Amino acid sequence: MTDHFFKKVVSELKEATENNDHPFRYFTLGTTGITKTPRLRTVVLREVSDELKFTIYTDKRSRKVTHIKEHNEVCLLFYKHDELLQLKIEGIAYLEEDKEKIARVWKSISEKSRKDYITSKEPGTKIDNPDNVEYLENTNHFTIMYIKAKKLEYLQLKRPNHIRLQFNRESTKDWQSSFMVP
Numbered sequence: 432m433t434d435h436f437f438k439k440v441v442s443e444l445k446e447a448t449e450n451n452d453h454p455f456r457y458f459t460l461g462t463t464g465i466t467k468t469p470r471l472r473t474v475v476l477r478e479v480s481d482e483l484k485f486t487i488y489t490d491k492r493s494r495k496v497t498h499i500k501e502h503n504e505v506c507l508l509f510y511k512h513d514e515l516l517q518l519k520i521e522g523i524a525y526l527e528e529d530k531e532k533i534a535r536v537w538k539s540i541s542e543k544s545r546k547d548y549i550t551s552k553e554p555g556t557k558i559d560n561p562d563n564v565e566y567l568e569n570t571n572h573f574t575i576m577y578i579k580a581k582k583l584e585y586l587q588l589k590r591p592n593h594i595r596l597q598f599n600r601e602s603t604k605d606w607q608s609s610f611m612v613p
């Protein structure tokens with residue numbers, strides 16, 4: 432009975448990787464690092480697999496990368512306003528290690544978008560004027576981050592009954608699901 436919801440989640444997420452207007456295209460990634468203070472930021476969903484492995488692109492000097500190296504457990508939050516549908520995902524984050532794969536993906540990124548990964552100074556460095564950002568010419572700090580989901584919570588607000596379900600997966604085993612009191 433819960434299969435339908437899981438399939439809907441995967442299908443909507445996949446659609447968001449191809450459609451910039453889909454509300455799941457942008458999601459909130461929460462990390463903690465060693466300080467235990469949660470840090471949230473919006474990122475773009477680049478890919479998602481049937482097993483709920485998420486892919487994002489980032490700068491390897493960014494705080495989120497430092498955080499996941501310190502503590503690899505992260506949370507993702509997606510929200511689809513027209514259906515009042517929220518997805519909360521807990522997972523394990525890690526970076527792509529295959530340099531050739533990173534180089535291949537880098538080649539596919541447009542010149543305009545590459546600027547996000549080639550600032551001379553580290554992201555977050557203080558500057559006097561937003562127009563005074565310098566860019567590197569022959570090198571980049573692009574990397575690929577993956578998040579492997581181990582828990583998914585689906586919540587849809589609707590009348591007469593809200594729908595709340597949890598899907599859990601231990602290691603490579605199948606997803607276990609149950610409805611919950613909303």
Ligand SMILES: Cc1cc2nc3c(=O)[nH]c(=O)nc-3n(C[C@H](O)[C@H](O)[C@H](O)COP(=O)(O)O)c2cc1C
Nearest residue numbers: 457470472473474475487488489490493494495496
């Ligand atoms: C609409 C939007 C999309 C964004 N997409 C990404 C992204 O895909 N990857 C990324 O690293 N940062 C992205 N950012 C910037 C992050 O939200 C964040 O400010 C930046 O990565 C620095 O975060 P950190 O210091 O916590 O690592 C995006 C911001 C906005 C507003």
